[in-house]
Amino acid sequence: MDNRYSRQELFRQVGKKGQEKIQQKHVLIIGCGALGTANAESLVRAGVGKLTIVDRDYVEPSNLHRQQLFTEQDCFQQLPKAIAAKEHLSQINSNVDIQVFVMDGNYTNLLPILRDVDLVIDATDNFDIRYMMNDLVHQENVPWIFGSCVGSTGMSFTVLPGKTPCLQCILDATPVSGATCDSVGIIAPAVQMVVAHQQSEAIKILVEDFTALRSKLVTFDLWNNLYHTVDMTRSKKERCPTCGVNPSYPYLQYETQTKMEVLCGRNTVQIRAKRKVQLDELEQRLSRIGKVNKNPFLLSLEYATYRIVIFKDGRVLVHGTDSLELARNIYYQLVG
Numbered sequence: 623m624d625n626r627y628s629r630q631e632l633f634r635q636v637g638k639k640g641q642e643k644i645q646q647k648h649v650l651i652i653g654c655g656a657l658g659t660a661n662a663e664s665l666v667r668a669g670v671g672k673l674t675i676v677d678r679d680y681v682e683p684s685n686l687h688r689q690q691l692f693t694e695q696d697c698f699q700q701l702p703k704a705i706a707a708k709e710h711l712s713q714i715n716s717n718v719d720i721q722v723f724v725m726d727g728n729y730t731n732l733l734p735i736l737r738d739v740d741l742v743i744d745a746t747d748n749f750d751i752r753y754m755m756n757d758l759v760h761q762e763n764v765p766w767i768f769g770s771c772v773g774s775t776g777m778s779f780t781v782l783p784g785k786t787p788c789l790q791c792i793l794d795a796t797p798v799s800g801a802t803c804d805s806v807g808i809i810a811p812a813v814q815m816v817v818a819h820q821q822s823e824a825i826k827i828l829v830e831d832f833t834a835l836r837s838k839l840v841t842f843d844l845w846n847n848l849y850h851t852v853d854m855t856r857s858k859k860e861r862c863p864t865c866g867v868n869p870s871y872p873y874l875q876y877e878t879q880t881k882m883e884v885l886c887g888r889n890t891v892q893i894r895a896k897r898k899v900q901l902d903e904l905e906q907r908l909s910r911i912g913k914v915n916k917n918p919f920l921l922s923l924e925y926a927t928y929r930i931v932i933f934k935d936g937r938v939l940v941h942g943t944d945s946l947e948l949a950r951n952i953y954y955q956l957v958g
């Protein structure tokens with residue numbers, strides 16, 4: 623397959639030199655759902671040297687309409703997403719060194735992986751891990767491409783530690799709703815559009831054409847035909863605890879991490895997140911998937927066989943299970 627990369631090399635900004643660089647680089651993708659599989663396929667086809675994928679989930683039927691690497695067979699076998707992805711990716715390009723971890727990424731287990739990584743791609747589905755990654759890539763000085771999508775909308779921003787504002791600064795300036803794919807759904811083109819933005823930026827970083835990077839936040843709504851880019855250069859805050867002059871990396875501290883515990887004898891899991899929630903917004907969103915009751919202090923939702931109670935300070939009780947794994951999945955599906 624001598625001419626495997628010929629068309630990519632023919633593209634002047636990549637060239638033979640760029641292709642060689644791509645083949646020497648190591649990319650880490652956090653998450654192997656819709657964004658993760660599409661990003662992974664693109665990188666493997668482009669000939670990245672090494673790819674590491676971290677994901678904690680397994681393949682389910684409701685993934686198939688948008689998570690492009692997976693097949694019905696993966697579903698029947700309930701394969702972990704990272705394992706199924708590796709199988710398909712190796713068939714696409716056997717020259718790529720693919721390493722996968724079936725685990726819930728956190729500070730402790732991601733730090734050693736990050737040591738020889740040239741680029742991190744965000745393909746996660748919740749902001750707890752994104753804020754943690756935001757701190758981690760700044761502490762380790764690794765470029766990171768944020769991406770998120772829900773419904774027919776999406777956004778992406780390229781974070782270069784020491785140069786651009788961080789995710790925290792961006793989101794302080796442009797608040798996003800907490801809507802999730804499990805509450806308002808998603809169409810596959812929204813995924814593809816985010817991935818197109820993430821991957822073009824990724825190739826620029828891998829061939830080291832940093833001047834070509836997009837400095838703006840891009841947001842779009844494919845259904846309503848909206849496309850915006852927003853200049854974020856002024857959003858960088860000198861006092862930001864992540865990208866400011868005296869960083870403290872708050873999301874790498876134990877106290878700020880979301881904690882979960884089984885409440886003994888109550889068939890309930892308690893989740894303590896440090897993020898305050900907007901009960902009105904949550905009520906609106908969650909009433910589409912179950913019966914919601916709300917008072918000024920909390921909101922409760924009947925969801926399948928579970929009852930979920932969400933307090934204003936971010937604390938959540940999941941009644942009807944003593945599985946941390948299950949409760950965590952429900953939590954991220956609903957709260958995002």
Ligand SMILES: [Zn+2]
Pocket residue numbers: 787788789790791792858859862863864865866
């Ligand atoms: Zn910042």
